[in-house]
Amino acid sequence: MSETVGVDIEELRELIRQTRAHVRRQQLLGVERLYVAWPEHPGKPPEPSSTLAQVRQTLGECTRCKLHTGRKTIVFGVGNPQAWLVFVGEAPGADEDQQGEPFVGRAGQLLTRILEAMKLTREQVYICNIIKCRPPANRNPEPDEIAACEPFLVAQLQAIKPKLICALGTFAAQALLRTKEPISKLRGRFHDYHGIPVLPTFHPAYLLRNPHEKKTVWEDMKRLMREYEQLSNTEPLASAPEFS
Numbered sequence: 001m002s003e004t005v006g007v008d009i010e011e012l013r014e015l016i017r018q019t020r021a022h023v024r025r026q027q028l029l030g031v032e033r034l035y036v037a038w039p040e041h042p043g044k045p046p047e048p049s050s051t052l053a054q055v056r057q058t059l060g061e062c063t064r065c066k067l068h069t070g071r072k073t074i075v076f077g078v079g080n081p082q083a084w085l086v087f088v089g090e091a092p093g094a095d096e097d098q099q100g101e102p103f104v105g106r107a108g109q110l111l112t113r114i115l116e117a118m119k120l121t122r123e124q125v126y127i128c129n130i131i132k133c134r135p136p137a138n139r140n141p142e143p144d145e146i147a148a149c150e151p152f153l154v155a156q157l158q159a160i161k162p163k164l165i166c167a168l169g170t171f172a173a174q175a176l177l178r179t180k181e182p183i184s185k186l187r188g189r190f191h192d193y194h195g196i197p198v199l200p201t202f203h204p205a206y207l208l209r210n211p212h213e214k215k216t217v218w219e220d221m222k223r224l225m226r227e228y229e230q231l232s233n234t235e236p237l238a239s240a241p242e243f244s
C-alpha cells in the first residue's frame with residue numbers, strides 16, 4: 001500500500017530556491033565542500049533550539065572526556081549571545097583555565113587589540129574554543145576529546161546564529177573544516193561550516209612569535225568586515241589602521 005505525504009509545493013519551491021541561492025553564494029566565496037547535516041555524537045546532545053544558557057546547563061560539570069580530570073574551570077565562551085561574528089580558537093591555556101574565560105592571556109590581549117582595530121569590543125562578538133577544558137601541558141586536543149566536546153560548540157553556534165566565524169589558528173581551522181591542510185593554505189578565503197562562512201586566520205599566539213604576519217591577519221580581518229557589510233547591508237565597520 002502506498003502512503004501519500006502532504007507537501008506544500010510552494011514551500012518546497014521556496015526551499016529549493018533558497019538552497020540554490022545559498023550554494024551559489026558559497027561557491028562565490030570559494031567554498032569547495034558543504035556539510036549537509038550536523039554531526040552525530042554519543043551521549044545526550046543539547047537540543048537544537050537551546051539558548052546559550054540552556055547549552056551551558058546541559059554541559060553541566062562535564063565529564064564526557066578525559067580532559068575533565070585536569071581542568072580547573074570549564075571555559076564555555078564569552079560575549080554577545082547574538083553576535084554576528086564568532087571567534088573560535090583551539091583550547092583554553094593556563095590563564096583561561098584559571099579565569100574561566102577564553103583568550104585572556106597575552107594572545108587574548110592581542111585578540112582584543114585586533115577587535116579594537118576593527119572598531120569592535122569583546123562584548124560585541126562571541127569568543128570560544130573547539131574544546132572547553134585545558135589539555136595537559138597545552139597539547140593539541142585528541143579526536144575523542146573533540147568528538148565529545150564539539151556538539152556543544154555546534155549548539156552554541158546554533159543558539160548564536162552568527163553570520164560569520166573566524167577560526168583562529170591551525171587547529172581550530174582543521175578541526176572545524178575536517179581537513180589536514182595547513183593554515184597557510186586555508187587562511188584568506190571563506191569555507192563553510194554548517195552553512196556559516198568561516199574565515200581561518202593565524203592564531204594570535206602565532207602572531208606574538210611572528211609579528212611580521214600581523215599585516216596578513218589584518219587583511220583577513222578586512223575580508224571579514226567587507227563580507228559582513230555585504231551580508232548585513234551596513235555601513236563600513238572600520239577603516240581603521242592595523243593593530244599593533
Ligand code: SF4
Pocket residue numbers: 059062063064065066067068074131132133145148149
Ligand atoms: S573538553 Fe568538553 S567534553 Fe571534555 S570534559 Fe571538557 S567540556 Fe566535557
